[in-house]
Amino acid sequence: MALYQSYLGGLTSLRHKLLFRRAYAVAQRQLNEDPSPETDIRRVRNIGIIAHIDAGKTTTTERMLYYSGYIKRIGNVDEGDTVMDYLPAERDRGITITSAAISFDWNAHRINLIDTPGHADFTFEVIRSIRVLDGAVTVLDGVEGVEAQTEKVWQQAQEMKIPRIVFVNKMDREGAGFGRTVREIVGKLSVRTCIINMPLFKKVMEDGMTSAKFCGVIDVLEMKSIEWVPGTDGQQFIVRDLEGENLEEAMKARVAVVETLAELDDDMVEKFLEVEDDHLAISSHDIKAALRKCTLQNLVVPVLCGASFRNIGVQPLLDAVVDYLPSPVERPPAILRAGKKTLPIAETDIGYALAFKVVHDNHSGKILVFIRVYSGTLRRLAKIYNTSNGTEEKALKLSRMYADASVDIEAINEGHIGVISGTKDIRTGDTIIFDYQKPGNKKKLNREMMLMQLNPIRVPSPVFFASVEPKTVSDTRPMELALQALLREDPSLQVSVDEETGQTHLSGMGELHLEIASDRLVRDMKVKAHVGKIQISYRESIENNFAQDTDTPVSYTYKSVNKGAETSSHVALVLQPIPEDLDDKLTKRLEDSVPLGDNNFLTFGENYDFAHPKVSQEDVNAALRVGVTAGLLHGKRFGLPMHSILVIVKRIELPLEQDSVTPVTPAARFAISKFLESIPLESKVLMEPVMDVTVIVDEEDIGSVMSDISSARSGRVYALEDETRRDSPKDHGDYIDPDQVYSPPDHTLHLSKHNIRRDLHKRLIRAKVPLNEMVGYLKYLRAMTQGRGSFLMAFDRYERASKDRATSIWQNHYN
Numbered sequence: 001m002a003l004y005q006s007y008l009g010g011l012t013s014l015r016h017k018l019l020f021r022r023a024y025a026v027a028q029r030q031l032n033e034d035p036s037p038e039t040d041i042r043r044v045r046n047i048g049i050i051a052h053i054d055a056g057k058t059t060t061t062e063r064m065l066y067y068s069g070y071i072k073r074i075g076n077v078d079e080g081d082t083v084m085d086y087l088p089a090e091r092d093r094g095i096t097i098t099s100a101a102i103s104f105d106w107n108a109h110r111i112n113l114i115d116t117p118g119h120a121d122f123t124f125e126v127i128r129s130i131r132v133l134d135g136a137v138t139v140l141d142g143v144e145g146v147e148a149q150t151e152k153v154w155q156q157a158q159e160m161k162i163p164r165i166v167f168v169n170k171m172d173r174e175g176a177g178f179g180r181t182v183r184e185i186v187g188k189l190s191v192r193t194c195i196i197n198m199p200l201f202k203k204v205m206e207d208g209m210t211s212a213k214f215c216g217v218i219d220v221l222e223m224k225s226i227e228w229v230p231g232t233d234g235q236q237f238i239v240r241d242l243e244g245e246n247l248e249e250a251m252k253a254r255v256a257v258v259e260t261l262a263e264l265d266d267d268m269v270e271k272f273l274e275v276e277d278d279h280l281a282i283s284s285h286d287i288k289a290a291l292r293k294c295t296l297q298n299l300v301v302p303v304l305c306g307a308s309f310r311n312i313g314v315q316p317l318l319d320a321v322v323d324y325l326p327s328p329v330e331r332p333p334a335i336l337r338a339g340k341k342t343l344p345i346a347e348t349d350i351g352y353a354l355a356f357k358v359v360h361d362n363h364s365g366k367i368l369v370f371i372r373v374y375s376g377t378l379r380r381l382a383k384i385y386n387t388s389n390g391t392e393e394k395a396l397k398l399s400r401m402y403a404d405a406s407v408d409i410e411a412i413n414e415g416h417i418g419v420i421s422g423t424k425d426i427r428t429g430d431t432i433i434f435d436y437q438k439p440g441n442k443k444k445l446n447r448e449m450m451l452m453q454l455n456p457i458r459v460p461s462p463v464f465f466a467s468v469e470p471k472t473v474s475d476t477r478p479m480e481l482a483l484q485a486l487l488r489e490d491p492s493l494q495v496s497v498d499e500e501t502g503q504t505h506l507s508g509m510g511e512l513h514l515e516i517a518s519d520r521l522v523r524d525m526k527v528k529a530h531v532g533k534i535q536i537s538y539r540e541s542i543e544n545n546f547a548q549d550t551d552t553p554v555s556y557t558y559k560s561v562n563k564g565a566e567t568s569s570h571v572a573l574v575l576q577p578i579p580e581d582l583d584d585k586l587t588k589r590l591e592d593s594v595p596l597g598d599n600n601f602l603t604f605g606e607n608y609d610f611a612h613p614k615v616s617q618e619d620v621n622a623a624l625r626v627g628v629t630a631g632l633l634h635g636k637r638f639g640l641p642m643h644s645i646l647v648i649v650k651r652i653e654l655p656l657e658q659d660s661v662t663p664v665t666p667a668a669r670f671a672i673s674k675f676l677e678s679i680p681l682e683s684k685v686l687m688e689p690v691m692d693v694t695v696i697v698d699e700e701d702i703g704s705v706m707s708d709i710s711s712a713r714s715g716r717v718y719a720l721e722d723e724t725r726r727d728s729p730k731d732h733g734d735y736i737d738p739d740q741v742y743s744p745p746d747h748t749l750h751l752s753k754h755n756i757r758r759d760l761h762k763r764l765i766r767a768k769v770p771l772n773e774m775v776g777y778l779k780y781l782r783a784m785t786q787g788r789g790s791f792l793m794a795f796d797r798y799e800r801a802s803k804d805r806a807t808s809i810w811q812n813h814y815n
Contacts, residue, residue: 041415042327043109046372048099048129050157051139052147053118056169056308058084060139061102061115063234063314068104068111070402074233074311083403084115097516099125099357101370101401101417106318112417118149120794121510124492126153128428128457132356132372132417135325136164137317142176142305146184148694148792154189161332163295165302165324167317171199172214172307179743182303187722187738192264192300194257194291197316199305200225200246201747212747217305217313218246220253221284226316234311249744255279256742261290264299288323295324328415334374336431338451340592345454351376351436353412354454355426360485367488369420370401371412374454376436379411384420387453388430390622395434397421428491429457451618459491461598461643462507463689463771463795466514467532468521469503475528479504482525486517493517496641499634507537509795536771538809539598539643539687539798540635542577546683553605553650554675558667562658569663570653571627571671575679578644580799590646594621596629598643599798605650614659620652623664630665631672637684638810643798644687647672686806688770692796695765695781697789702763704784713777714805715769722763768796772809 049057062082065071075082084100099116114129130136136157140146157164168181178199185193197219201212216227216237225246229236242250258279261268268282268290275281294300302324306313334345336352345352357370371378378384378395385392399406399419412418426432431453468483470476483495483506494507508514511534518531555572578599582590593601602625610617632642652664693715697705702720709715774793781789801809 041329041413044112044327044415045109045321045325046112046132046134046328046415046417047321047325048114048116048126048133048136049139050116050126050130050136050153051118052141052144052149052153055118055139055141055144055147055150057118057139058082058115060137060167060169060308060314060317061113063308063311064106064111064113064318065102065104067234067315067318068106070102070104097122097125099129100403101357102403103400103417107322109322110416111318111321114417116153118153119512120149120152120792121508121513123152123156123794124460124490124509126156127460128356130156130160130162131455131457132354133160133162134328134331135321136162137321138164138166140166140168140181140185142168142170142178142181143173145177145181146188149794151188152794161298163298163324163326165295165304165317165320166193167313168303168305169308171305172310172312176214177746178305179746182743183738183741185301185303186736186741189301190736192260192736193303193741194260194294194300195253195303195742195744196220196257196291196320197226197304197313198249198253198744199747200227202227214307214310214312217316218242218250218253219316220250220257221287223247223250223254223280228310228312232311234314237315251280252742253744257287257291258282260300261287261294264294265290267293292324296326296330334454336452336454338448338453343452345375348375348449348452350449351378351434352452352454353378353432353434354457355428355430355432356457358426358428358488360489361421364421366422367424367426368399368401368406369423369426370417371420371432372417373412373414375414376434377411377413378418378420378434378436380409382434382436384423384432384434385450386426386430386432387450388427388456389425390450391425393423393425395420395423427488429459457491459597460509460795461689461798462492462494462509463537464509464511464514464534465496465505465507465537466518466534467503468506468518469530469532471528471530479521479527479529482521482527485525486521490517496633499639506531536689536775538638538640538689540638540640541643541645541685541687541798541800542575542679543683543685544577544579544800546577546679553648554671554678555651556667556671556674558663558670560663562655562660565657567655567658567663569655569658569667570651571624571649571664571667572651573647573649573668573671573675575672575675576646576648578646580644580797593646594625596625596632596647598632598641600629600632600642600645600647602628602647602649605648608650610652612654612658613656615654615661619661620664623661624649624652624668627665627668628672631669631676635684636673636676636679637681638686640686642676686801686809687798688772688801688805688809690768690796690799691771691774691793693765693767693769693774693791693793695767695789695791696762697765697785699763701785701789702765705781705789706765708780708784709765709767709769713769713773715767715773717765717767719766720763721766769793770799770801770805771795 049061051057058077061084062075065083066074071083097117099114101114103110103112116126116129166185168178170176171178182193197217199214200216200218202215203210204213216225218225223242225240225242227238228234262272271282271286291302295302302320304317304320308314336343336345352375353371353373355369355371359368361368380395380398382395383392384395398409398412399421400409401419433449470479487493487495492509496505498505508517514534521527553572553574555570558569560567590601593603596602610620628647632645635642695705706717709717781791
């Protein structure tokens with residue numbers, strides 16, 4: 001206001017003063033009515049780009065940044081100069097390895113975007129990104145359609161109930177089929193679709209022949225064609241009225257959209273009746289409003305198309321992100337949990353945030369913690385309390401990330417994604433609380449607040465490992481520190497030490513995952529170490545039929561010194577195997593137990609009762625968790641980490657004068673070890689990783705491939721499906737027949753340069769196969785199918801191996 005008065009006083013003309021006052025008033029009114037996306041949470045979109053590898057995620061993101069004005073030049077994945085793929089390994093291989101976050105504005109909205117990897121080895125990057133997103137753009141390859149990894153990431157988004165839109169990319173490629181891909185979306189992903197734009201082709205002469213060339217899109221809602229001008233980097237396009245075949249097809253598509261929405265939205269039914277059943281008379285504004293409502297409820301999926309590499313169709317995709325994906329306030333409120341107690345985050349007046357990614361910044365040497373703020377505003381220098389590990393720190397520096405670059409900011413507002421720099425103890429999945437009230441209204445954090453946590457991020461079990469050895473004794477400590485940094489960045493990596501050999505083992509989700517981790521260790525972190533051959537990671541467990549009297553647990557008494565006096569701390573417990581197939585009773589018990597990783601859980605017996613004048617149950621639980629986890633690290637037959645074990649604590653006894661829970665940790669650890677030693681040898685079993693395998697073959701090759709899986713590879717075939725749809729009973733309420741859904745004709749779905757039709761009838765064989773049997777499978781599959789077969793696989797779970805398989809595995813891999 002002082003600036004306003006100063007400027008006004010400097011004007012001598014009355015007319016100039018009146019004009020200035022009017023302009024100032026208009027600007028203030030616009031500012032109040034149209035707040036910036038930084039302060040208006042309704043103008044925020046937290047989205048992710050998810051897809052199968054090589055569908056064009058990073059290329060699409062690069063164009064988004066270009067058209068939003070964030071970058072002035074378009075980068076290329078093949079040339080290794082894109083903004084989002086900034087790691088040396090990403091640029092060398094031309095693939096996305098780690099999820100990268102960036103923020104930009106479009107149509108007065110702030111888009112916080114995370115570009116995720118498409119390779120199955122880096123599925124954890126997708127899991128932790130989806131955990132903090134409000135919406136997602138699924139990019140499909142118009143030639144390949146819905147691929148196996150697409151189904152995987154789609155299911156992950158489905159579990160989080162995240163609204164999605166689909167972008168069918170690479171429509172300029174030979175063999176691309178938009179209509180076929182729409183039918184695959186319906187058939188394979190079991191969703192309703194609404195086509196809001198479709199391919200625009202024009203006839204061109206090439207080599208004396210007429211062919212259809214992809215040049216733009218047909219806007220179904222506005223009934224216009226948009227043709228991009230070549231050579232303008234997608235900055236110029238021509239909008240025309242539709243005519244001829246394009247008009248007829250657009251009318252069919254619009255009718256299909258209106259009818260789909262009328263089945264799901266009562267407001268659309270009323271609009272439809274108002275115009276006397278004239279589909280084309282309903283305004284695009286009304287259609288968009290209904291489509292947004294249904295998309296946010298996960299009832300439909302808007303489908304668009306384009307060719308990102310050719311700079312076609314990206315601007316309408318950005319418009320769709322703003323128009324159809326939710327703001328943070330349009331998502332269900334986050335839920336806080338402490339044991340069995342739950343509390344909606346909206347009922348608290350304390351700030352909560354979730355750490356979903358931790359990165360070591362090579363430039364500054366500091367740790368960067370990526371967070372999503374769910375309530376309140378986190379300001380620089382605010383005290384933050386980590387409810388996951390009980391530590392307190394200060395948010396010394398806040399930033400907004402732009403891939404590998406950052407911009408310092410004073411605060412991270414509710415609903416936004418940002419970075420805290422320089423913290424020591426925050427890890428992926430930790431819940432952070434902070435007081436965001438004004439100084440006069442500051443609240444003191446009570447114990448209940450300090451126990452509340454947001455849903456953690458699930459970490460999948462690693463299935464491969466490699467030994468890591470320092471080249472000299474002096475290299476040991478730097479190697480250990482570097483491994484700690486790697487694990488903090490990527491919790492899907494694990495480090496263990498073989499008790500017999502003393503070797504350090506680095507475990508990961510796949511061969512490529514471990515290759516990248518080893519490369520970072522040696523090349524980026526400059527560690528002088530030798531990385532051994534990548535091997536399959538096995539586990540140890542207890543036979544399912546093992547019976548133990550739960551009324552007579554194994555106990556261990558740990559003697560220690562407390563204030564100069566010798567004391568004895570007592571822990572009694574039993575171990576039970578967790579079978580692969582759970583009944584309802586055990587499922588409920590595991591839900592109420594504490595997860596320890598590797599499908600191990602900690603719970604308490606029915607008659608468990610602990611009361612102590614100086615030690616709380618919460619502190620005992622923390623000490624128990626550490627001790628039990630350590631005790632399960634090494635089995636007593638194979639020396640491998642234990643898997644699928646339920647630890648039931650029956651009794652804990654501490655001396656009344658004991659004022660610390662420290663003795664509980666070793667007592668629990670030795671009690672576990674004592675119990676494992678008491679188990680008969682025949683009840684100790686080996687567990688092997690089993691993969692969910694999808695094999696794509698021609699009809700004529702089904703028999704030989706299925707026989708090979710079942711007999712030679714000890715696999716179990718559980719489904720045989722058509723490539724264009726999932727097999728599901730037609731009388732099921734959710735079944736959608738792809739053949740009954742509107743899809744436009746495919747102008748480019750013809751013979752490819754290899755003279756092989758892209759729409760040949762193929763079948764999908766889905767099976768559960770031990771990972772050990774899938775090593776080198778591709779060459780055998782190609783031999784059986786004359787080079788036409790392909791497959792994908794993802795980790796499913798660990799299963800108990802038969803005695804014969806266990807003996808064979810142990811002799812071949814460990815002896």
